[in-house]
Amino acid sequence: MDLIGVYLRDAVGEGCPVCRILRRYEESEIKTILYEHVNDPGVREKFRESLGLCTYHAWKTLGEAYSDPLLGPLGVAIIYEHMLSFYVASLERGRIPEEGECFLCQLMEEKETNTVEALAERIGELLPEYENSESVLCRRHYGMLLSILRRTNPDAAEMLEAIQLEKLRVLGERLGSFIDKFDYRAEEKPTKDEISSLPLAIEALKGLETGVTVRKTRNRKGRRAFPWK
Ligand SMILES: [Zn+2]
Ligand SMILES: [Zn+2]
Known part of the structure; x- marks a missing residue:
């Protein structure tokens, strides 16, 4: 590697x-x-x-x-x-x-593109690491990676799709068990995995807050402060 x-x-x-x-x-x-x-x-x-x-x-x-x-x-x-x-x-x-x-923001967009491309280029080595980890690509970055792989490495794209679905199912189950622990009949406290499943579920859907994920409102056109002048 x-x-x-x-x-x-x-x-x-x-x-x-x-x-x-x-x-x-x-x-x-x-x-x-x-x-x-x-x-x-x-x-x-x-x-x-x-x-x-x-x-x-x-x-x-x-x-x-x-x-x-x-x-x-x-x-x-x-x-x-x-x-x-x-x-x-x-x-x-x-x-x-x-x-x-x-x-x-421009710098972050470049870094994002480079990172996803680098990941796609090394997917053969990195996919098993990803599969065996607790990592879950967020929706945005999963989409970016998958669209590159569909063009460059369809087999890896298919494997990634299966792995991603399985990871999301596991995450969903943990979140479900976390919710169950709030039932008054529950005897056990939530486990560490169940507690972390909530921020991880949000991360899987929304990503972390960075310049590329935070929606920016841009006003490209200059406005005159006093248009009547
Ligand atoms: Zn910015
Ligand atoms: Zn992400």
Whole structure:
């Protein structure tokens, strides 16, 4: 197995491996920006294009800064002071500035495509690992992987379909037993597997919250703040 294969295999364990890779990647990219690029003019310009990222990534960035004791809010404050002054300057000219695409969202989409393609290329080695793990691909990433495999490796696609269905059935049974434990006649407490079946069922359907799964509202067209002027 090559290095990328090992990297992908390490993400197999629980939940959607693609989502888990993307979440780690997103957090590390945000930290890199905050540690190294707060005053970088190129990065500053990328921020400006979207007027400070999309809503999801703006809050995520602030959350990451506060959650890291070595960071704190200073870097984010410097970035958003700049964004605010740009915004005010635009309003003074009578324009609400355009909000372009968030560069972190673009980065995440690229990473998502690359990850699913890498998974598809190494499916022969990774499918048995996936089958024997507690991992369940989320609906979105299962769909992406399956559509590549149907084109490139129909046998693996068929195997993946069977494995995925079985995993979802097991998950559904665990969730059912979890619910049963709330019956007043139940004598046992829910097991660890039953407790984790609830977040894992949500993950199987919705994926984890990252730039690729959180729906973004984009306003590509600039609007004039004072159209009568
Ligand atoms: Zn996923
Ligand atoms: Zn974004």
